[in-house]
Amino acid sequence: MDLIQKVKNRQRLTLQEGVALYDLDIFTLGKLADEIRQEKFGKKSYFNINRHINPTNVCADICKFCAYSASRKNPNQYTMTHEEVLDIATKAIQSGAKELHIVSAHNPNDGVEWYMGAFRKIKEKFPSTHIKAMTAAEVDFLHREHGLSYDEVLDLMIENGVDSMPGGGAEIFDEEIRDYLCKGKVTSSQWLEIHQKWHQRGKESNATMLFGHIESREHRIDHMLRLRDLQDKTGGFNAFIPLVYQRENNFLKVTKFLTAHEILKTYAISRILLDNIPHIKAYWATSTINLALIAQEFGADDLDGTIQKESIQSAAGAKSANGLAMDDFVAMIKNAGFIPVQRDSLYNELEVY
Numbered sequence: 106m107d108l109i110q111k112v113k114n115r116q117r118l119t120l121q122e123g124v125a126l127y128d129l130d131i132f133t134l135g136k137l138a139d140e141i142r143q144e145k146f147g148k149k150s151y152f153n154i155n156r157h158i159n160p161t162n163v164c165a166d167i168c169k170f171c172a173y174s175a176s177r178k179n180p181n182q183y184t185m186t187h188e189e190v191l192d193i194a195t196k197a198i199q200s201g202a203k204e205l206h207i208v209s210a211h212n213p214n215d216g217v218e219w220y221m222g223a224f225r226k227i228k229e230k231f232p233s234t235h236i237k238a239m240t241a242a243e244v245d246f247l248h249r250e251h252g253l254s255y256d257e258v259l260d261l262m263i264e265n266g267v268d269s270m271p272g273g274g275a276e277i278f279d280e281e282i283r284d285y286l287c288k289g290k291v292t293s294s295q296w297l298e299i300h301q302k303w304h305q306r307g308k309e310s311n312a313t314m315l316f317g318h319i320e321s322r323e324h325r326i327d328h329m330l331r332l333r334d335l336q337d338k339t340g341g342f343n344a345f346i347p348l349v350y351q352r353e354n355n356f357l358k359v360t361k362f363l364t365a366h367e368i369l370k371t372y373a374i375s376r377i378l379l380d381n382i383p384h385i386k387a388y389w390a391t392s393t394i395n396l397a398l399i400a401q402e403f404g405a406d407d408l409d410g411t412i413q414k415e416s417i418q419s420a421a422g423a424k425s426a427n428g429l430a431m432d433d434f435v436a437m438i439k440n441a442g443f444i445p446v447q448r449d450s451l452y453n454e455l456e457v458y
């Protein structure tokens with residue numbers, strides 16, 4: 106059957122068909138993805154008021170694409186105390202943040218309590234604030250470093266106040282590419298296993314894909330289909346976030362960068378292929394806000410949030426260090442012809458603008 110017709114019939118696509126979607130012209134592909142987006146969410150575009158906190162950049166791992174870790178290209182090593190994390194959290198919550206997105210490097214100098222205590226102290230002070238924390242790569246690091254099982258780490262996260270997991274550390278699942286990018290870090294099957302265990306606890310998470318470096322189109326489709334398979338079993342992913350590779354300050358010698366055309370096609374294809382993951386997020390910190398606004402017409406229904414401050418992508422060249430003001434964010438979504446909807450971390454609607 107004709108590929109376009111298959112998409113219109115909402116039939117599932119194979120790996121080969123997913124790759125073949127890239128051969129469609131961008132307007133046809135965008136329209137197909139937009140039809141699905143509109144079916145699910147109309148013109149609504151979701152965002153939340155969040156604060157990213159990155160408590161340390163000291164890392165035992167050596168991912169080639171990383172510009173954030175102090176063991177790679179970042180000369181400014183730091184590790185926050187619990188009090189410093191709590192202070193940032195307090196200021197963020199007082200200025201309206203409803204979600205704290207806490208992701209750290211893999212710090213071998215601090216124990217499990219350094220990670221968990223920060224969540225616990227925030228939760229004790231602000232019980233209704235949603236804590237999204239600990240990528241599967243961090244969970245695996247605590248397992249490797251301190252001999253805890255994945256189950257033990259995940260249970261500790263819940264006991265100490267973590268509400269949902271971010272999708273980081275997925276990078277690209279293809280084993281050969283992954284070995285080259287970040288050998289030693291959580292493997293693809295371990296990443297999926299950790300999220301499966303998290304979902305089995307009744308909890309939700311995001312899933313990411315880092316693209317635009319040395320991977321092929323086929324690797325991207327393979328990545329999406331591995332997520333689709335797990336989602337069929339658990340239903341626990343609430344959003345898929347294609348992260349555009351940031352090119353500065355790292356050891357990955359990429360010379361050919363993605364065009365906006367290829368990035369938009371990838372958003373659109375993810376909307377078409379991932380028929381069981383509700384939200385496709387154009388994370389503007391990696392795509393730029395301008396492209397994220399256009400991505401709303403290519404299947405994306407979520408623009409993440411105001412961020413307030415961000416250290417990981419901005420270390421590699423992204424213009425996200427200071428986030429965006431809420432009024433500007435809302436105005437930009439409206440001007441692009443969409444309806445801004447402030448959501449909580451689990452996609453309950455809080456305010457329609």
Ligand code: SF4
Nearest residue numbers: 164166168171174210
């Ligand atoms: S990407 Fe994360 S795990 Fe890899 S080196 Fe950077 S901080 Fe460490």
